[in-house]
Amino acid sequence: MENLHIVFWLLKDVSWCMVWKPLGISMIFPTLAIAAVIAWRTRHLKSELAHNLAIVLWISANSYWMISEFFHFDEVRVAGLITGKHLALIPFALGLLVLAYHYLFQQPREATTQPEQAATP
Template sequence: MENLHILFWLLKDIGWCMIWKPLGISMIFPTLTIALLITWRTRNIAAELAHNLAIVFWISANSYWMISEFAGFDTVRVWGGITGKHLALIPFLTGLFILLYYYLVQRPRENRAEQVATL
């Protein structure tokens, strides 16, 4: 399933790069669906959950950015100096914060729990 996920993701980004709107847009759904399914299947493993959630948000941000360019609102000012494309930072940063939480909070807790368990 992960390999199929990569294929869809590559097709989406090739569609974006080549400005093949139907290909790029049609690959959003299968790419996100498989990413969500992988995330659901790994939900009981904290490290996998964090990384797969970050990937879901990355694909979401990437897809939004692609759509903003295809639809022509990527350079439209939304608020102050923020353009339509900049709104992709919301899911990008969400994924980043999930990983920061995992590495700064969750993983150290897991390491401490392992150390206590081996004593």
């Protein structure tokens, strides 16, 4: 499933690069769906879950950005200096926050609660 996910992701990004709107847009759902399934399947491993949630948010941001360029609202001002494509910063930032929480709070807490392994002779 992870390998198929990469194929869909690459097809989406190549379509974006080549401005193949129908293929690019149609690749959003399978790419995002498989990323969500992978995150769900790894939910019991906190580190994997954090990274896979960040990937889901990254693909969401990336897909929104692609759509904003395809439909030419990427440069449309939304508020002040903020344009349509700048709204992709929201899921990008959420992904960074998930990882920051993991590395700053969750991982150090896990390291201190791990029982020390006995040295083997």
